[in-house]
Amino acid sequence: MKPFDTPDLHKRHWLAAAGTTLAAVVLAACTPNTPPAATTASEAQPAASAASAASATTATSGPFKVAFMYVGPVGDGGWSFAHDNGRKAVEAEFGDKVQTSIVESVPEGPDAERVVRDLANQGNSMVLATSFGFMEPTLKVAQDFPNVKFEHATGYKTAPNLSTYDSRTYEGAYMAGVLAGKMTKSNTLGVVASVPIPEVIRNINSFTLGAQSTNPAIKTKVVWINSWFDPPKETEAATALINGGADVLFQNTDSSAVLQTAEKMGKRGFGWDSDMTRYGPKAHVASAVINWGPYYIKTVRDALDGKWQTNQSWWGVKEGAIDLVGVADDVPQDAKDKLAEVKAGLKDGSYSIWKGPILDQAGKEMLAKDTVADDKFLQGINFYVKGVEGNLPGAK
Numbered sequence: 001m002k003p004f005d006t007p008d009l010h011k012r013h014w015l016a017a018a019g020t021t022l023a024a025v026v027l028a029a030c031t032p033n034t035p036p037a038a039t040t041a042s043e044a045q046p047a048a049s050a051a052s053a054a055s056a057t058t059a060t061s062g063p064f065k066v067a068f069m070y071v072g073p074v075g076d077g078g079w080s081f082a083h084d085n086g087r088k089a090v091e092a093e094f095g096d097k098v099q100t101s102i103v104e105s106v107p108e109g110p111d112a113e114r115v116v117r118d119l120a121n122q123g124n125s126m127v128l129a130t131s132f133g134f135m136e137p138t139l140k141v142a143q144d145f146p147n148v149k150f151e152h153a154t155g156y157k158t159a160p161n162l163s164t165y166d167s168r169t170y171e172g173a174y175m176a177g178v179l180a181g182k183m184t185k186s187n188t189l190g191v192v193a194s195v196p197i198p199e200v201i202r203n204i205n206s207f208t209l210g211a212q213s214t215n216p217a218i219k220t221k222v223v224w225i226n227s228w229f230d231p232p233k234e235t236e237a238a239t240a241l242i243n244g245g246a247d248v249l250f251q252n253t254d255s256s257a258v259l260q261t262a263e264k265m266g267k268r269g270f271g272w273d274s275d276m277t278r279y280g281p282k283a284h285v286a287s288a289v290i291n292w293g294p295y296y297i298k299t300v301r302d303a304l305d306g307k308w309q310t311n312q313s314w315w316g317v318k319e320g321a322i323d324l325v326g327v328a329d330d331v332p333q334d335a336k337d338k339l340a341e342v343k344a345g346l347k348d349g350s351y352s353i354w355k356g357p358i359l360d361q362a363g364k365e366m367l368a369k370d371t372v373a374d375d376k377f378l379q380g381i382n383f384y385v386k387g388v389e390g391n392l393p394g395a396k
Contacts, residue, residue, distance in 0.1 A: 063099040064126070064304055066090065067119040069112075070104040071131035072229045078254035078273040079228065080104060083130045083153070085274065086292025093297045097304065108133025113140060120145040126303055128296070129153065138162065149308055151299060154199070158310050165295055168316030169199070170206040170378070171346055172288030173250070174353045175324040175339055176270045177210020179285055180248045181218055182335035183268055184211075189220045190246030192237040192258045194228045196393040198381045200252045205385040206353055207250050212387055214338055220388045221246055231257040242267055248285065259283055277326045286327045294320045314375065317346035354378060359386040 068087050070080040087100050101124070106115050112134050119127045120141055126149045129138045135155035142150045142162040150162040158164055180189055189211060191204050208220045221244055223237035234253050238261035241249060249269040251258040256279035262269035263280030271277065271287030295315055302308040315321035324343070327336065345351020356367035360383045367373055384392050 063097055064094075064300070065122075065124040066098055066100045066126045066128065066300060067122070067124040068100065068102045069106055069115060069119065069127065069129045069134060070102060071108060071133070072105060072254055074102065074104050076229055076254050077256040077276055077279065080130070080254070082273045082290045083128075083292050086296040089293030090296050090300050094300065094304070098300060106134070113137035116141045116150075117144070120148050125149065126151065126300065149303055156312070158312060160310060163299070163309075163311045163313070165299075165311075165313040165315070167290045167292070167321045168314060169252075169288070169290065169322065170202045171316045171322045171353065172290070172324055173203040173252075174206040174210035175342055176250055176286060176288045177207040177212075178214055178339050178342060179324075179327070179331055179335050180207070180250065180270070181211035181213065181215030182332050183285055184215065184218060184248045186245050186247045187215065187217045187219065188245040188247065189218055190238070190241030190244070190249045191220060191222045192234055192241065192249065192251040192253055193222050193224045194253050195226055196224060198379060201384070201392065202378060202381045203252050204388060205381065208385055208387045209353065209358075210342075214335055218387065222388065222390055224393055225253065227253070229254040231255045234258050235261050238262065238269075239265070256280070271326070275326050284326060284328060285331065286324050289323050289325055291321050291323060317343060318349060360384060361386055361388065 068083060070083060072078070072080040074080055074084045084102065087102065090098060091100055103115055103119065106112055108131055116127060116129060116134065116137050127138070128151045129135075130153040132154045135152055135157055138150050138152050139157050139159060139162060142148070142159050146161055148161065152162060152164050154166045155164045189208070191207065193200050193204060204220065204222060208218070211218045211220070221241055223240055225233040225237050227233060230253070234251070234255055234257035238249055238258045242261070242265050247267050249258050249262050249267060251270070251272050254273065256271070256276050259269040259271055259276050259280040262283035267283060268285050269280060269283045270285055271279070271289070273290050275287045275289055277284045277287065295313065299308065317323065324339065327339070342351055352372045354367065354373035354377070356371040357365055357369045358367040360366050363386065366383060367377070382392070
């Protein structure tokens with residue numbers, strides 16, 4: 001794990017481990033009338049040389065080809081599923097003007113470069129790499145394919161033909177907290193967390209701050225699993241939190257295992273990244289969802305109109321990228337009213353989640369009274385706010 005002062009810690013990071021068996025990847029042609037065609041990583045085309053790649057050009061006729069590369073399976077119900085919903089929104093918006101394809105379950109390791117390069121060689125005019133561990137491979141390939149437009153989710157490095165984009169997931173976490181504070185009976189909330197980087201720590205803290213806004217007595221317990229997608233570990237962590245007194249669960253992991261565990265054990269929980277109501281209808285309080293559709297539609301439209309340019313985007317409720325949906329009928333009306341107030345304020349910019357005074361666990365003031373955190377502060381968070389129990393892994 002990198003130290004907290006490493007500048008790229010706030011993004012989704014390289015999770016591949018040495019010796020891990022390469023997961024199969026599926027390359028699916030996903031035009032509306034074309035069934036997916038499976039392709040494994042070993043069947044992909046070999047990497048082109050830099051010389052031949054540099055001379056490659058995009059197709060000048062036919063539909064605009066857009067490829068999406070996912071770190072997990074589309075059926076995860078979470079991160080990759082949400083990105084694929086965005087891809088479908090692009091197809092619905094542009095019809096036969098575009099042709100999309102996907103490669104799913106690509107490990108965040110050395111093989112990612114080969115997959116990105118293969119997608120560029122296939123004549124795609126745009127390639128979207130949707131996890132932090134794809135950043136360096138995408139940057140390298142982008143240099144060899146100057147006529148292809150590359151987009152990287154959650155990264156921070158750009159190039160003349162490489163943009164980055166992200167979503168303000170902490171806004172969804174805060175809104176979930178607003179409801180959690182009213183739904184808990186034990187005043188103990190539980191969070192199943194993936195990896196201890198500022199992105200995830202920011203979400204845990206925002207969830208806690210939201211809960212404190214409706215119930216100052218709450219406390220938050222956290223179990224880290226050091227993985228984005230590991231249903232068995234997520235299940236174990238959720239079980240441990242419930243056994244430790246938590247009666248409302250939140251997660252920053254990619255599967256539906258946490259909500260399903262809450263359902264089995266008679267507790268409540270939230271969906272993450274997409275609407276997970278169907279995975280635990282009795283347990284489900286609401287789902288903090290990412291809608292990648294607005295961004296994907298914009299960037300594809302810009303490319304079609306010849307207006308695409310390198311940019312770094314971070315979208316939230318204001319842009320229609322973050323929402324809290326599927327609110328349960330038994331959520332108290334005052335909590336629903338508070339949620340509506342917060343959502344409206346985030347939409348028009350009048351509500352600030354991270355506004356001081358904000359204290360850390362030890363009571364140290366991290367954000368002064370009436371001070372609103374800027375993006376630099378938010379992207380470097382490496383502390384628990386007051387109300388979160390336990391030690392932060394890796395903290396000195």
